[in-house]
Amino acid sequence: xxxxxxxxxxxxxxxxxxxxxxxxxxxWFYQFTGxxxxxxxxxxxxxxxxxxxxGLVKVPADYLQGESFRIMYLHVPAAxxxxxxxxxxxxxxxxxxxxxxxxxxxxAMCSAPIGAAFTIVTLTAGSLWGRPTxxxxxxxxxxxxxxxxxxxLYLGVIGLYNSIDEPRKAARAACLLALxxxxxxxxxxxxxxxxxxxxxxxxxxxxxxxxxxxxxxWPLLIMAIAxxxxxxxxxxxxxxxxxxxxxxxxxxxxxxxxxxx
Amino acid sequence: MSHxxxxxxxxxxxxxxxxxxxxAPLLRKKSITRDIRRLIQIEERSRDSNT
Numbered sequence: 001x002x003x004x005x006x007x008x009x010x011x012x013x014x015x016x017x018x019x020x021x022x023x024x025x026x027x028w029f030y031q032f033t034g035x036x037x038x039x040x041x042x043x044x045x046x047x048x049x050x051x052x053x054x055g056l057v058k059v060p061a062d063y064l065q066g067e068s069f070r071i072m073y074l075h076v077p078a079a080x081x082x083x084x085x086x087x088x089x090x091x092x093x094x095x096x097x098x099x100x101x102x103x104x105x106x107x108a109m110c111s112a113p114i115g116a117a118f119t120i121v122t123l124t125a126g127s128l129w130g131r132p133t134x135x136x137x138x139x140x141x142x143x144x145x146x147x148x149x150x151x152x153l154y155l156g157v158i159g160l161y162n163s164i165d166e167p168r169k170a171a172r173a174a175c176l177l178a179l180x181x182x183x184x185x186x187x188x189x190x191x192x193x194x195x196x197x198x199x200x201x202x203x204x205x206x207x208x209x210x211x212x213x214x215x216x217x218w219p220l221l222i223m224a225i226a227x228x229x230x231x232x233x234x235x236x237x238x239x240x241x242x243x244x245x246x247x248x249x250x251x252x253x254x255x256x257x258x259x260x261x
Numbered sequence: 262m263s264h265x266x267x268x269x270x271x272x273x274x275x276x277x278x279x280x281x282x283x284x285a286p287l288l289r290k291k292s293i294t295r296d297i298r299r300l301i302q303i304e305e306r307s308r309d310s311n312t
Contacts, residue, residue, distance in 0.1 A: 056268075067264040071271045078275070117282035124278075125271040132264050234283055241290045248297055257297055 026243050027252040029103055033236045040233035044226050051222035059216050068132045069216075073223050075125035078118045081227040082150060083185055085115035089157070090182035093175030103239070105171035106246075108178060109161050110238035114231055116154035122147060134198060142191035143199035146184060153181035167246055 013021075022028050055073035062069035092108035095101060126144070127137045138144065157174045164170035187194075192201045203212045210217065247253050 068267055070268050074271055074275045113285075114282060117278050121275045121278050124274045128267045128271040128274075132262055132267055230279065230283075234286070237283075237290075238286045241286045241293065244290065244293050244297070248293065248300070253297060254301060257294065257301070 024101055024103055026103070026247055026250075027256070030240050030243055030252075030256065033240060037233050037236050040229045040236070044229035044233060047222050047226035047229065051219045051226055055219035055223065059219060062216075065133055068129055071125050071129040073219055075122060075129060076220060077223040077227045078121040078125060079147070080224055081231060082115055082118040082122050082147070083188060084228075085111050085118065085231060086150060086153070086178075086182065087185060089115065089178045090185075093178040096175045097172060097179070102168065103243075105168065105175065106239050106242045107235065108175055109157075109171055110235055110242055111231075112154050112157045112161070112174075112178075113238070114234050116151060116158065118227070118231075119147065119151040119154060123151065139198050141197040141199055142195040143188065143197050146188040146191050149184050150188060153177075153184060156181070 023032070051073065056070055059070075061067050089108050089111040092104050092111070096105040096108055123144075126147075130139075131137050157178050160177055161170045161174040164173060191197060192199055204210045204217065204220075212220075244253055
């Protein structure tokens with residue numbers, strides 16, 4: 001077998017595999033992601049201002065709920081992203097447990113505080129909407145309770161991660177908890193169908209048949225996209241800080257700091 | 262019942278929580294950067310005194 005034959009049979013790495021491989025390198029990840037963060041914050045800011053202007057100023061009051069329905073433009077996108085972040089955290093937790101990629105462990109762990117913040121926003125905004133609409137701040141119905149369980153899961157992941165000194169062991173334990181806790185996600189989503197809840201069912205459907213007027217729907221979608229950019233910007237910021245913290249004695253961290261100063 | 266306090270209350274709490282969530286890692290970065298610079302200074306000083 002000559003060298004030409006070996007060249008032909010050798011599998012070629014495609015661009016995506018190369019990119020994923022590069023992302024696993026801390027210095028490369030730090031430098032590469034740093035370029036995107038200001039743009040993500042900018043897009044988040046523009047979309048938030050636009051969405052809130054439409055939702056709080058332009059859209060007329062709801063015929064049944066009155067002005068209080070405007071809380072929806074905070075509550076619903078926050079609820080969606082709180083579940084999406086947990087889903088991503090569970091997927092990243094799985095990848096981290098199977099392939100032991102440190103960057104993925106860090107991304108999973110840095111997702112937890114952001115998810116917890118959005119869950120707090122969901123619960124408080126929902127509670128403040130419930131008082132004028134239902135006449136109470138809180139009821140132990142399936143949707144509200146399962147969302148509260150989501151907050152406890154986030155706090156559990158954060159607590160477990162911080163309770164173990166060795167960061168990689170801590171991340172693996174917390175990733176396992178994140179993975180197990182994913183069972184709560186379908187419970188949150190289907191709670192309004194499986195049980196007789198005070199919380200209303202879905203007004204928006206991807207497969208059509210949304211019961212919300214399009215003038216009210218657009219600001220909601222804009223706010224929903226804005227929260228994705230908030231998550232991306234915040235996650236990358238947190239991950240970069242976590243990398244600096246873990247690699248404090250490594251040469252690449254010092255080189256980057258020397259370059260900046 | 263006026264709905265304004267509930268609406269402004271919800272948005273104010275949301276803004277505070279999300280602002281804190283965004284600012285906290287920046288404060289942490291500042292403190293870590295300060296620690297790393299201090300480490301570099303200590304190492305450079307000890308290297309200078311050895312030579």
